Amino acid sequence: MMMNFHIHTTWSDGIYTPEIIVREAVKRKMEKIAITDHFHTKKVSSIPSKYLKMYLEDIHALRKKYRDIEIYAGIEVDFSPRTDIDSLPSFEDFDFVLFEYVQDTLWDGYPLWMLLDIRKKIVPPVILAHNDLSRNFGGTDIEAFLRVLEADKIGIELNTNLNYTKLGEFYYRLAAPIFERIKNFKIPISVGSDLHEDLDLIDKVDDALSFIQEMHLENNLKLFLKMVGDRYEG
Numbered sequence: 023m024m025m026n027f028h029i030h031t032t033w034s035d036g037i038y039t040p041e042i043i044v045r046e047a048v049k050r051k052m053e054k055i056a057i058t059d060h061f062h063t064k065k066v067s068s069i070p071s072k073y074l075k076m077y078l079e080d081i082h083a084l085r086k087k088y089r090d091i092e093i094y095a096g097i098e099v100d101f102s103p104r105t106d107i108d109s110l111p112s113f114e115d116f117d118f119v120l121f122e123y124v125q126d127t128l129w130d131g132y133p134l135w136m137l138l139d140i141r142k143k144i145v146p147p148v149i150l151a152h153n154d155l156s157r158n159f160g161g162t163d164i165e166a167f168l169r170v171l172e173a174d175k176i177g178i179e180l181n182t183n184l185n186y187t188k189l190g191e192f193y194y195r196l197a198a199p200i201f202e203r204i205k206n207f208k209i210p211i212s213v214g215s216d217l218h219e220d221l222d223l224i225d226k227v228d229d230a231l232s233f234i235q236e237m238h239l240e241n242n243l244k245l246f247l248k249m250v251g252d253r254y255e256g
């Protein structure tokens with residue numbers, strides 16, 4: 023099944039409009055994609071709160087126009103002082119929310135406990151985007167970490183963008199010891215390529231899907247698809 027749950031457009035720092043993205047995905051016979059532009063951050067061009075409604079309407083209009091593909095409405099929060107975290111909206115009409123840089127000191131990311139603090143205010147599933155888990159959480163009690171994610175309905179994204187590699191290895195592969203245990207937890211797992219400028223990345227999630235098979239994480243992917251699918255239908 024071809025899918026991609028991390029795509030940027032002209033709504034933030036991507037170079038293609040949502041419609042160009044959708045047409046390319048349809049052309050490649052993809053089944054599910056998500057538009058996940060940046061919520062207002064000082065770091066990059068992004069969507070202020072007052073435009074969130076228009077952004078959603080844009081995605082929903084494409085949903086009506088293109089019936090051969092599921093088009094999910096996501097958004098990405100830069101979890102750092104570059105974002106006004108105290109006035110984050112609930113994102114209630116979104117299908118899921120990506121949080122980047124959680125506990126990532128290289129990017130001034132806020133710690134996980136701060137995300138847990140505001141988690142209740144965010145309505146849809148929350149996903150840790152392209153997190154360098156082995157660096158950011160490798161030194162912690164992994165079982166406790168995974169229990170917390172499960173309890174607070176926080177998932178993990180496998181991101182196939184080369185920006186999220188070290189010495190040619192994807193962050194998720196470097197965190198294999200963590201992923202080996204995830205199958206025992208009800209933690210949703212999503213896949214995405216963080217497309218901005220290269221349309222060819224639209225269906226380049228094959229390594230993430232192989233990793234899911236290798237690590238027996240199929241149920242975690244299914245859980246993610248179910249959680250976002252329920253919101254999509256509802």
Ligand SMILES: [Zn+2]
Nearest residue numbers: 028030098216
């Ligand atoms: Zn992104």
